[in-house]
Amino acid sequence: MYDVAEVLGRLDDIRSWQEDLYRHLHAHPELSRQEHATAALVARDLRERGYEVLEHVGGTGVVGVLENGPGRTVLVRADMDALPVREATGLDYASTVTAVDATGATVPVMHACGHDVHVSCLLSAARLLAAARSAWSGTFVALFQPDEELVGGAQAMIDDGLAAAVPRPDVALAQHVLPLPAGTVWTRPGPVLSSADTVRVTLTGRGAHGSMPQDAVDPVVLAAAVVLRLQTLVSRETSPHDFACLTVGRLAAGSAANIIPELAELEISVRTYEAEVRRRLLDGLERVVTAECRASDAPTPPRFEYSAHCRATVNDPRVTAIVAEAFGAHFGAAASELERQTASEDFAVIADGLGAPYTYWGLGGIDPGLYGRASVARRLTTDVPVLHSPHFAPVIRPTLATGTEAIVVATLACLRGG
Ligand SMILES: [Zn+2]
Ligand SMILES: [Zn+2]
Structure with a gap:
């Protein structure tokens, strides 16, 4: 039971689907509160995998619930929205999308905060968990949140009755891709975001x-x-x-x-x-x-x-210890302690609103070669594009696989209860 190898054994089978999904999401970003196509895509895929699906929660929010026998309940959240940034990565799947923002202005749109990574990884983990039901027991909740960038989406989902609509999670989890080497994961107990x-x-x-x-x-x-x-x-x-x-x-x-x-x-x-x-x-x-x-x-x-x-994000020490230990066992030296981040997030609003202790971890997304050269030259701040930069371009491999593994590993550890 709670067999990581069995669940992740199918990761190779979904790799090309996952990478196509990511490139599609990256090329079709949607502004906060306008995540209609992303939400519809997510809802359709969850439903096809046997999830019970709630749509239009707090606007465009989607929640998939997979009940799979007795046990604990773990919720994982991904945010879906993009930013009014003109993409300058030069990637062949770069966004050329424009949209009309809340003020009526036409603006360029880009997934400059990596929320396309978050959606791709969570949807992939949802597929893997649904395909390997004999490997675990309990309830898995995949939550896709709108409007993180304007910090309204989490509260909107809670205000829309999320707590009454889903099983109460024992643990809530979330990850964010960061300008750190791809293939790495980063945890931290206590305050992690301001x-x-x-x-x-x-x-x-x-x-x-x-x-x-x-x-x-x-x-x-x-x-x-x-x-x-x-x-x-x-x-x-x-x-x-x-x-x-x-x-x-x-x-x-x-x-x-x-x-x-x-x-x-x-x-x-x-x-x-x-x-x-x-x-x-x-x-x-x-x-x-x-x-x-x-x-x-x-x-x-x-x-x-x-x-x-926006409240501070303060990781629960016990949940963080469970996840950090599981990451250590799975990723070895690629799992480290994260420095406190000065950015902010509204994930804690969801977890607190559902009464669930939580942890929020970092996922490396930068080409390790580029990161290594910049680090040696002491040029990290100039040579490695940060979140919200028009040059922010996480590498597909191994970022998507690592982010998917991280969700599966953390979820199974929390379902098991440590
Ligand atoms: Zn952001
Ligand atoms: Zn973000």
Whole structure:
């Protein structure tokens, strides 16, 4: 029972299907909340393999449930959406797709975050598990989530009644392809991805002719002071032992050189691992902005709008130990400990919403030769394209096989219960 070799024995049989599937998904990316064709393809394949399939969960979400005798329940999640990025990989299966985004603009679309890898690997693992039912017992849930990039899809699936619609998982699992050597897998107990908050700040000044600053409250100068002072929240108010990242990613004001405008707008991203550090940063942000407005004698207090809160991803130590041990046994030296990542994810919303302890691991996707040369030359940051880059191009071999093996190995270990 729980025979990894028996389940993976069929991997060679599906390899060409799997690689064609990946190239098809890569060439046909869909924006967040528009994953209609991807979802339909996934649902059809799961149904053909004997899964009970739920569609349109939280928009375009798809869940396949395979009950296979008594035992535990393991859920594995893959995200399906792509990004508004113009692909520049030069691959013969590169995307040339454009789509209309939520604002009505036509944008290029690319799987620049590797979610096509995630879908291909999970659908492949779902096939293998369905084809080798005598090798395991329990319930396998394959969940395909929409809208990860705008961090809305996980919450949408929970809000749409996911918990009542699927068996309660004992464990939830997810993986993400990363700019690390292909063929490797990476686990980490505890915090692995940061929380993220987006704060929009509106500063109100008093407009005037550019030659008459004495009659104005200049929101451009005010915004400049705010941007610099906010950096001291990390450098002077956060312990060097704690992780915190504060980025003013958007700063907008004014329309012409000779006009002092009325307003300035800032959009700020705040990332942490610890709830207490997050609280202090957000409180500090309001304090600094409010004080700078008073220092400038602004006529109106600043306005703060909070959106897109994404909780930290904190891997359960026990589940992570089970998966790490199974990876060690299967992959040997190709299984290592992952460094904490500063990016954010909404997978934890699904796991928490279903009451399941979880672990989220990394999957290498970069040509090992390229990675090795860049590493020796200390040029990793310049020579290895990262996630969301128009050059991000995971290699098909062995990435897809490794990602599929990782799901099967972790799933069987968690079904067995360690
Ligand atoms: Zn992404
Ligand atoms: Zn991603």
